[in-house]
Amino acid sequence: LAGLVGQKEIVALFITQQSRKLDVGVISAADGLFFKMPSMLQAKFERPEIRRLSESVYEKFKSIDDNKKVYTYVMTDDFEGFVTNPTPTFWTEELSKEFKEVDIGNNDKTHKKEKKKKHATGEYIVKDLEGNEIIRYLKYDSAYGWALMNTKETNRRYIIQTPDGSQILVPER
Structure with missing residues (x-):
């Protein structure tokens, strides 16, 4: 699926709370990774290919004094850092x-x-x-x-x- 998405120039988002649920091929073909605040244990028990990144992102989130829910850590070829994203208007x-x-x-x-x-x-x-x-x-x-x-x-x-x-x-x- 990841190869087809790239050939068709389709934007696909694979969203999961645990990278173990995604095939390694999907992760390695990704153009970017987006992290919401991971828990300490989530970061430590990630699959080996992602664990170091997840632990690093966890440490970066710890440095935020603000409401962590509005932040997303982005890793792409062109950008690495935090972006803010408010919750949708319908969210409760x-x-x-x-x-x-x-x-x-x-x-x-x-x-x-x-x-x-x-x-x-x-x-x-x-x-x-x-x-x-x-x-x-x-x-x-x-x-x-x-x-x-x-x-x-x-x-x-x-x-x-x-x-x-x-x-x-x-x-x-």
Whole structure:
């Protein structure tokens, strides 16, 4: 895939929290590496090909006194250093921790059903409260992010219809 991407002049981003999940060929063919703040153990337990870089980036992040979440360390042929990137306008802590309320120690089937609804394959349809279709997505997270962003901007409420036909009301902001 990496070779085809280069030949077709396509920009491809491979995003992972652990480089072990990427093939060494993908990493070696990359035009650049972008690091968010790694944890100490993440840096130490990286695959050997990346470990030294990751530990170095970890040390550089430690020197930042500011909010580390807005920084990305970039390594390319033309540039090496920090860039800032604010979180998207639709981003919320709630979206970041969608499964926070799920009791993983509980064998409650209700939680399992809700999780299946949100991760089933098929189309997720965002509708307004009158039932008018607004937009379709293939992933629940995308539909939910769009609905949250638009709820915040327009003060309108939305419903997400899952592939099995059930509906989830998006909370007010």
